[in-house]
Amino acid sequence: MITGAIKNKVDKIWTDIWAGGITNPITVIEQLTYLMFIRSLDEKELENEQFENTAKVKMDKIFPRSKEGQSMRWSKFKEQDPREIFDIISQRVFPFIKKLQGKEETAFSRYMEDAMFLIPTPQVLQKIVTGLDDLYQNDLAGLDMQGDLYEYMLGKLSTAGQNGQFRTPKHIREMMVQLMAPTPNDLICDPACGTAGFLVSAAEYIRTHYESKMTTKQWNLFAGDMFTGFDTDHTMLRLSAMNLMLHSITHPQVEYKDSVSKQNKIAGTYDIVLANPPFKGTVDEESINDNLKAATNTKKTELLFIALFLRLLKKGGRCACIVPDGVLFGSSNAHTALRKELVENHQLGGVISMPSGVFKPYAGVSTAVLVFTKTGAGGTDKVWFYDMQADGFSLDDKRSSINNNDIPDIVTRFHALDKESKRKRTDKSFLVPKKEIVDNGYDLSINKYKKTITKAVEYPPTSEIMAGLFDLEKNIAKGLKELEAMLK
Template identity: 60%
Template sequence: MITGEIKNKVDHIWTTLWTEGLTNPLSAIEQLTYLLFIKGLDEMETTKEQEAEFLGLEHESIFPKDKQYLRWHQFKQLGSPEEMYRVVSQEVFPFIKGLQGKEESAFSTYMKDAMFQIQKPSTLAKVVDSLDNIPMSDRDTQGDLYEYLLSKLSTSGTNGQFRTPRHIINMMVELMKPTPEDKIIDPAMGSAGFLVEASEYLRNKHSDLFLVQGLKDHFHNNMFFGNDMDITMLRIGAMNMMLHGVDNPNISYRDSLSEENKDKELYTLILANPPFKGSLDYEAVSNDLLTVTKTKKTELLFLSLFLRILKPGGRAAIIVPDGVLFGSSNAHKAIRKEIIDNNKLEAIISMPSGVFKPYAGVSTAIMIFTKTGAGGTDNVWFYDMQADGYSLDDKRIEIKDNDIPDIIERFENLEAEKERKRTEQSFFVPVSEILENDYDLSINKYKEIVYERVTYEEPTVILAKIKQLEDDIQKGINNLEEILK
């Protein structure tokens, strides 16, 4: 989430692009992402050079020796806007499109049709100057900027096309604890925030994986998978993954719910916030998904997909709208029954409705389950999240109240949760009780609220106090009149 000075800079850049001809909002987002990628490449390269120098090692630069002028810190100092424009449009942009050099790589596939659409040298100079002061060292800055820019679109959120806040992604990754052997997918990847955060977690918690050639190759080539139907998002996701050190993520232009997607029992971990605004025609949906739950609702179809593509023993942490938890239609009940009866539902974390503001005010929850194909649900852990560290209005200002550290701590020590009462913020519910309640998974169905008895004064006493107040007011008015005479 970006605020303050950076937010003002982005607003200024947005206005510059808009007033000088780039009036398509999504095109503006894409052009800004290219420039941020170019800037991030240079900063990443500078960091690697400094590390190599400190360790006394040779460093093989992605910028050839005779092409150092293509780096951000070099071309930004060119004498005229016209010269900068020539270098960026005719040399830097083609250079980034050709990175990796493999025709079959995700990056080269989705970058080959990319177009540099800033038309005026003066516009480019203004944007470069403004972006130059935005720090790129923080993780997933491109995603944060995209999240903010998307809020400017009149269609923001209507297609489910808003980014999951990074602190929520981070919490879900911390809960699932990816391992170096995992095969991770987000079938509705957007800007690849979940995949990026999973890669960062592995770098921080399992850095030794890069010392084992097999695990290192797996990390770069066979660990991360993502699908999306938006070419712009695929480009942003590919750039995001590359900036975070994943050489060859498996990113595909694919409708995950269609017959085109043949994936079955391939992945060990799903991290996702699939779109849940919309419905599809039955003809557009893979038949085997409809056998689990006959519905047109995307949020239910994605749950059916997750069960199909997970390997036995595979885990999923996914965001669902609250309606999935208590919806009374046959389709809603069927998917809940499938997860509870035939797999192992582990946790439901209810999130406040403001988490996705300003894009959407819908209440959501995180569902965590393991695919077993043979049942295993015994006690389901519920947590009632009240705060995520930000105000729950459209402004989303940072605040002190934050349940996320508590959620992670409690989930890591579920044994200690068994004695908690239903009046507390988290508790267990036995599967037998869930079945008795027609597979209802809404936390309010099981949470007990303690009402404190409030004793009020007798009406005659309250009335006497009101009369006394009126007398005091009248005396005050009389005294004021006397003074003014």
């Protein structure tokens, strides 16, 4: 858990960078990530050296054994003069990490190719190096909090992109991952990955539940092919690759790809899809993959991505994705056709309606989580609906922590659907038969099926209300006379 003291130190480092002239939050995170990564390389080298000395086993070296190579290590240069630190990092260490994987092309090496070191002055760089070193030595020593620290920094990305994409809060990602419950044998994809948050949350879930039982084969899968992400922004892909590497996923399959275009031919590959695809965006009709048009003939990205998820999944593969409320009840032919596809040709498992404040301060849009399984042969019997009213945070721009939180209840109920059949339509969750959904034109909005309890309000007789008003008038007149007397 990131404490207030840690946040204050991160904020101080952030302020130092801003004072140096770098004000774009993404650029700040990039530059901090590079320095965190440089420090982590030295930590890894120190661990290897200790293991080598203890076990008497030769380990691969990260840094060259030469004097110049050793001078690139964080522990060697951090106490140097600011100008010396600046020269070492900008002229030697940064070019070194850009070519770190050598001839082996990985997501990291691919997207570090056009990376730039932008810290403007030796003085600013020294403040950052000193701040990070103090943070790691005095606040994070012995704690596995690199991911939490990175998550806090990503939280400063407070603006949505022009196509409506924005960062998914960690607790919402974790809820969706818990609904999917991935295993060490699953291939997991986010075709609109941004900073790879869903993939990181899935990795953390697997490590938490399976780490002590995983085989060598499973660990090899975990380090590489288990996690795949696509995006069309090179900066996001670079942050994704580094984010995953900081979470021990050394060879993630992070690729530049327009997921809904003809460029993407992947089909029937993944066991799980987790995503928060772009809302509001449209794409060039000519570039849309033809098999997506077959499912929903539209240019709306939120519909195209759901069709894409179905195509990417293996038969039996599962998906949890975030959609704007319009997907649930939109009356266009494309909206209806897509919902019909999910209900008739696959197994639609659940619709979780989320309150509109979940994505504040990015946006106030109302959203839902769709959960479905690709079958190609139907299977929808009853659809589970849940009316989330609280997610553990206030629903205003501040998003302060509160006690009310439906997420644990959502996860518990979803994994025990056999107990949901007795629930009434006035409860937070309930099951709706497929026939009722079909009869309602495949409308998936919870308000279509939820019933509210109305209580009759009894008011006193009109004569009693009027008598009260006359008494109030007399009291006001009496008060005014007393005030007038005081002023004479």
